[in-house]
Amino acid sequence: xxxxxxxxxxxxxxxxxxxxxxxxGEVLADIFPDRSVLGGAPYNVARHLRAFGMHPLLIxxxxxxxxNSEFMAEMSRxxxxxxxxxxxxxxxxxxxxxxxxxxxxxFEIMPDQAYDHIHAGVTHLxxxxxxxxxxxxxxxxxxxxxxxxxxxxxxxxxxxxxFLDMNxxxxxxxxxxxxxxxxxxxxxxxxxxxxNELSAMFQLPRSSAEAGALALKKRFxxxxxxxxxxxxxxxxxFDGDVVTSVAGVxxxxxxxxxxxxxxxxxxxxxxxxxxxxxxxxxxxRANDFAAAxxxxxxxxxxxxxxxxxxxxxxx
Numbered sequence: 001x002x003x004x005x006x007x008x009x010x011x012x013x014x015x016x017x018x019x020x021x022x023x024x025g026e027v028l029a030d031i032f033p034d035r036s037v038l039g040g041a042p043y044n045v046a047r048h049l050r051a052f053g054m055h056p057l058l059i060x061x062x063x064x065x066x067x068n069s070e071f072m073a074e075m076s077r078x079x080x081x082x083x084x085x086x087x088x089x090x091x092x093x094x095x096x097x098x099x100x101x102x103x104x105x106x107f108e109i110m111p112d113q114a115y116d117h118i119h120a121g122v123t124h125l126x127x128x129x130x131x132x133x134x135x136x137x138x139x140x141x142x143x144x145x146x147x148x149x150x151x152x153x154x155x156x157x158x159x160x161x162x163f164l165d166m167n168x169x170x171x172x173x174x175x176x177x178x179x180x181x182x183x184x185x186x187x188x189x190x191x192x193x194x195x196n197e198l199s200a201m202f203q204l205p206r207s208s209a210e211a212g213a214l215a216l217k218k219r220f221x222x223x224x225x226x227x228x229x230x231x232x233x234x235x236x237x238f239d240g241d242v243v244t245s246v247a248g249v250x251x252x253x254x255x256x257x258x259x260x261x262x263x264x265x266x267x268x269x270x271x272x273x274x275x276x277x278x279x280x281x282x283x284x285r286a287n288d289f290a291a292a293x294x295x296x297x298x299x300x301x302x303x304x305x306x307x308x309x310x311x312x313x314x315x
Contacts (some may be wrong), residue, residue, distance in 0.1 A: 006250075019274050020055040022084070022132035024154050025141040026115040027060045028094030028108070030069045031065045036072075037298060038071055040094060040115075041138055042166050044260045044299040046268035050080050051300075052306045054274075057085035057130055059123055059154065061114040061147075063092035088114040105248075109140070109169060110273040116144025123150045127157040134160050134270055137184075138167045142177050155184050161223075161273065165266045166190045168197065177202055187273065189226040189266050214241050228265055230258075233285055238279050246283040249291035260299025265290040287315060 001096070025042035046056035058080065062068040064087060071093065075082050094113040099106040118141065131248070135158040141147045155162060164185035166178075178198065182188065192197070192209065199205070199212035202219065208213060217225045217237050224238040235245035266284045272282030289310060293299075 018055045019133045020057060020130060021049055021134045021136065021270060021274075022057045022059060022127060022130060022154070022158060023136040023158065024059045024118075024151055025138050026113075026134075027058070027062055027071055027085075028069075028096055028109075028110050028115070028160075030096045030098050032098045033100060035071070036067065038067075038074060039260070039299055041140075041165060041266075042136065043071075043166070043271075044263035045136060046080055047078060047300045048087055048264055050078055051304055052267070052271055052311065054271065057081045057126070057132065058082050059086075059126060059150075061086040061088050061091075061118045062091070062094075063088050063090075063114045065092055067093040067095070083130075084192065084242055086114075086119055086122055087301045088117055088267065091117055109172060112144070115141050116147050118147040118150040119308055120150040120153045121145070124153050124157055127154055132158055134163060134274055136165065136266075136270065137161045137181070138165050139167050140167060140171045141159045141183055142181070162186045163266070163273075164188045165262075166194050167262070168194050181278050182216075182222070185220070185222060187224040187226070187269075189228065189262075189269060190222075190223055191228045191230070191262065195227055203209075210235075210237075210243055211236055211254050216247075221290065224279075227267060228262060228290075234265070236284050237285055242296045244279045244283060246287050249287055251291055251295060255294050256297050258294050261290040261293050263299060264293045285310075 009267040023042040023046050026040040027039055027043045028040045029036040043122060046058045049056040062071060062085060091112060091114040094115045095110045137151060142151060162185050164181055182290040195209060195213060198216060204212040204215040213225055213227060214237060224236060227238045228234045232250045233246045237242055237243060268286035269282055270288050
């Protein structure tokens, strides 16, 4: 396959074996004093899935503004399906104001954005016509009533495994949102800080992280629970009480930032589950990829060349 006939630059394997994954949630822009950067966990995950040849369908809502124009242009460049993107005439595309303080950056997630008003009826039509093989959701887009109703419809329509990437962002969640998310999930990814918070919230055993995680998995009847530990690696519970773990990765490159590393980890786990990789292999590959992302600026690399080494090695 030539580059001319394959403008996305994806390998023949990935373009021939793509799976449709629907992702529900926020698209937003980090607004710095001198620039804006597109982001949001569902958008970041969708970028990685597309680069690995999957078919991500992003269900979100954006405003009729310059950020939306930038977002749609980027979706076109990356050849990501936009049939699930809703346009709002009243509310702006999601924004996070980045305040530069002496101690670093302070992030302010703006309230009442377009992604808080995702329409349930439109979401239903898109989901029913797409038949996704896996669905993804988080907690931030549940802060608005309209989007909560749309998410309920999305999850009831999609008869496929449900992957919850917790991504707790204070102050935009409460016990009710977390509980309803866990009750609707099949596989959950959290970090160790979130596990500690959930253990306290639901009065789970605190004797060890593993004990708390196992109690959480049993209480909400989860098929799998994945816990990330940053530089210390990750571990998971899938088969009963068996803990599968991987150690941290020594970076071959200079650490640039950790922005989006968790989103990259989630994307590889979703691919691994759909491709039926063994749990230890899935964790190792997700950990290696997330570590590599820490060597590039921002949540995702600009060039698809970044992904080729993994595509060649994994397939």
